Amino acid sequence: MSDFFIVIDTSTTCDNSSTYVTKDSTELISLAWTVLDVSTLDIIHEETVLVRPMNTPITPFCQQQCKLTWEDVRNAGSFKDAISKLDQYLQENIISKGKDFSFVTFDMTKLKVQLPREARDKGVVLPPYLQHPRLFDLPTEYSKWLVSHPEAVSYTASSLSNMMTALEVTEPTEIPQVYTKLAIQLLKKSLPLEDHPTVFTTPYDFGEDVKAFVSEQSKVLYLSNLPVDTTQSELEYWFTQHGGRPVAYWTLKTTETPSKSVSGFAVFGTHEEAAESLAMNGKALGDYVIEVQPSSTQVLDKAGDMLTPFPPSKNRPRPGDWTCPSCGFSNFQRRTHCFRCSFPASSAVAIQESIYKKSDSEENRGNGNSGHLNGGNKGNNHGSSESSSHSGNNNNRHFNNVPFRAGDWKCDMCQYHNFAKNLCCLKCGSSKPIYTQAPIHNVNTTAAAIAAATASGQPLNFNNSLVMQQFH
Known part of the structure; x- marks a missing residue:
């Protein structure tokens, strides 16, 4: 003391x-x-x-x-x-x-x-x-x-x-x-x-936080006291005003009663850019003074399933509007390719439909096994059946690992799991791969495989080895 x-x-x-x-x-x-x-x-x-x-x-x-x-x-x-x-x-x-x-x-x-x-x-x-x-x-x-x-x-x-x-x-x-x-x-x-x-x-001890930030050469900043309705567009504009250009933004899901503010993370392309943006600590976003503090990829990993993207804008999507699975950008119905990364709309629709089919089949499979998994206690069958369905193929998976979402990618250099909006690996700094099969599209292997399967008319199989190896 x-x-x-x-x-x-x-x-x-x-x-x-x-x-x-x-x-x-x-x-x-x-x-x-x-x-x-x-x-x-x-x-x-x-x-x-x-x-x-x-x-x-x-x-x-x-x-x-x-x-x-x-x-x-x-x-x-x-x-x-x-x-x-x-x-x-x-x-x-x-x-x-x-x-x-x-x-x-x-x-x-x-x-x-x-x-x-x-x-x-x-x-x-x-x-x-x-x-x-x-x-x-x-x-x-x-x-x-x-x-x-x-x-x-x-x-x-x-x-x-x-x-x-x-x-x-x-x-x-x-x-x-x-x-x-x-x-x-x-x-x-x-x-x-x-x-x-x-x-x-x-x-x-905020001095210890800074030491860890510098030692790790971290590219992650923690943001707190954000307005509850903060959008990604507002954050992008706020950072741009002060010379900052993060490559990704994440907020934290909460099941608690609504609060007056929310928190989140901003991820930069380099450690130097993140360090420079620490000077934004105390700048206002609307009527809120934002706290900007150093963070790390370890903290981001621990957040796990609590992470979710900020809403793209306050404008409610109209019927037919679609969200790009590669970069998360919200597109109007008329766009045939993503405005941000050129991902094709047809492949995006196929991905969403396949995810829904997968979710439906898992739910049905879980309901059918509820009596065996829970001793007849059907009130808790869904979570148990889902975890049991993966137990045979994934003994090394930890309960708090971040699941792969559409658009996420694994670094070829260090095998680190990066989110879709990361333009470079958060661990080693390698650039997000651009695949020669479709050089105009900057997408991950999962999305590319789904697009290829869609174009060839083959059924989409989310239980194959390509997808299963993502759950590390």
Whole structure:
């Protein structure tokens, strides 16, 4: 555990209508920190630094939210001055003495997103511990504490007042003091440690994420706080505005109740392009400030069946419109070839029909075996029958492997499973193969085999060795 916890809070300019202050133009007006000795829970130091904003006003809404006016900050120092004061204190009193520290905050996005974005906008180089902070999120740690305290289960981490009630914190006059008292009370109530083994033990370490990103030469970025109705077209336009050109986008399926935002991944052609697009962290997409963080192919693999493409656009498809199985592009009915990759519409229709036939036959086969597989329990027969139907041919297949979809391709160099929209292998960087049989089409072997079978009039067999070897 760290020697010190730095409870940190920031206030920024803001506007409820984005008329005067947009979501990605907010400026720091207050930086407050409190230093806690973890061993004694004593407050070692408290300090608040006011900052004069340069480009945005303090609106009436901001005054109401932050309890600060223009008169309070008009003679204050700059953003760079505030960062320098924090760094000077930490260097002189903690870092130079060989002590370790972690930040504690009530809202991680302030430290992970807003502060780095403003620093880039103003040409200020943040200290390494602010560029990639190691921090504890108070609501997350409180949720871990609730696991051992069912008596407080009705006081969820969804609101500050709930946490204050459960942890018996009376409201001081200043918000930074509230967060400090919450941290102290949570630490006290997490004793003995053996009864609360997860509380304040594992911080978010974004420096480690960056090290792994660079070491792997990863081409994958993680996107969060996206609008729930985000489309691929919007993401492509958003990245293009800022000089980024990912080759693939994936979002995460969720069975939970609808949330206000979604997350996903952007995959680039090279590591350098992905690294450059990390600078988009904190940029706005509509009314949402997007968090962009380094990720890896390992994370993408673990997501497995949870991955799904973003919808191509908000326009509802009309009867006859078709989706290309090779690249995922949505085409109008009149197109005889895919507008993006030239895949023939006739082959696309054949692929979809064959997939539906395969699904129907598997479902019928599963229903017929339900009594043997489940001991007569027909309520769960579908999943069991499907897994049993592959067990004889695929003993090495793991339950969390990503299934091949139409258009996916396997790298000839390293045998890595790539998605249809990947223009190069995510593992070794090799280009997506272009087959000489039909040089105008950039498709995978499965789609090419299906198209060839369709053209020759032969039946499509999805149980042959060519298809089965894809399930690795």
